[in-house]
Amino acid sequence: MMTEWLDIVNEDDIVIGRAPRDQIHSQGHFHRSSHVALFNSNGQIFVQLRSQNKDSGAGLWDISAAGHVDSGESYLDCAVRELNEELGVIVSPDMLTSAGRLRPEERNGFEFTEVYTLCSEQIPVLQKEEIDDGVWLSPDELDAWILRQQEAFTEVFMAVWPMARTASGTIA
Numbered sequence: 001m002m003t004e005w006l007d008i009v010n011e012d013d014i015v016i017g018r019a020p021r022d023q024i025h026s027q028g029h030f031h032r033s034s035h036v037a038l039f040n041s042n043g044q045i046f047v048q049l050r051s052q053n054k055d056s057g058a059g060l061w062d063i064s065a066a067g068h069v070d071s072g073e074s075y076l077d078c079a080v081r082e083l084n085e086e087l088g089v090i091v092s093p094d095m096l097t098s099a100g101r102l103r104p105e106e107r108n109g110f111e112f113t114e115v116y117t118l119c120s121e122q123i124p125v126l127q128k129e130e131i132d133d134g135v136w137l138s139p140d141e142l143d144a145w146i147l148r149q150q151e152a153f154t155e156v157f158m159a160v161w162p163m164a165r166t167a168s169g170t171i172a
Contacts, residue, residue, distance in 0.1 A: 005071040006031045011104075013112045018071045030104045031068065033111040034079040035156070036096065037164035038064035038089065039119045045142060045164070046124055048086070049133040050154070056109070057154040059132070063164065064124075065089075066156075068111075075114035083118070087134075088125030091118060099167030107155040115163045139165050 004021040008029045024031050038046045046064045050057045067082040069075055076093045083089040095118055102113035126134055137145070142161070146153060153161075 004068065006068050007071045009112060021068060025109070028110055030110050030112065032075060032078075033066060033068050033109070033113045034075045034082060035063045035066040035113055035115050035160050035164075036079045036083055037099065037115070037117045037160070037168065038083070038087065038124070039117060039168050040121060040136065041119060042138075043168070044136040044138050045168070046087070046134055046136050047142065047157075048126070048131045051128075051130055051132050053129070057156075060154045060157075061152050062154045062157045063160050064134075076116075079114070079116045086127045086130050087122075088127075089118075089120060089122045091120065095120070097167060100163040102156075102159055102163075107159060109156070113156065113160070115160050115167075117164050117167045119168075139168070 005018055006021050006024050007015045008017040008019055008031060010016050047061050048064060050060050050062050052059050065082040065086040067078060069078040079096055080091055080093055083091055096116040099115040099117050102108050104110040104112055124134055
């Protein structure tokens with residue numbers, strides 16, 4: 001397996017070094033991630049069930065696609081890459097809309113997190129190593145599910161979803 005190298009950043013999101021992913025996580029360094037909420041033209045969002053084999057959030061529901069920003073990579077390029085890798089959705093960077101940013105804290109793994117939205121009719125093809133299942137839901141259906149069973153979702157999803165919902169323009 002290839003070593004995943006990530007940039008270490010300071011509290012201002014300025015690169016101060018780089019290290020393997022496992023070292024960054026075990027030592028609690030600030031680093032970067034991108035999260036993408038994929039919507040269709042009916043206003044539904046695709047949520048994924050994280051693989052039981054994941055080292056964090058295994059078996060929990062999460063945003064459409066997400067991942068660490070590789071060393072030297074931009075947030076936007078990471079979002080485009082993760083959509084392709086996890087869902088087989090191919091887009092250009094200008095198709096993504098910024099929904100906001102989370103500062104690093106424990107619930108998001110000490111990551112500066114850029115959140116994007118996308119509207120596309122491409123049918124997701126799930127990357128089996130990363131995702132066990134996925135479902136399209138209206139924002140209201142997703143909100144109702146969260147109210148009934150918040151523990152079924154990752155912690156970072158609970159922070160990212162309100163931002164993505166607002167940015168998508170789907171608030172009732």
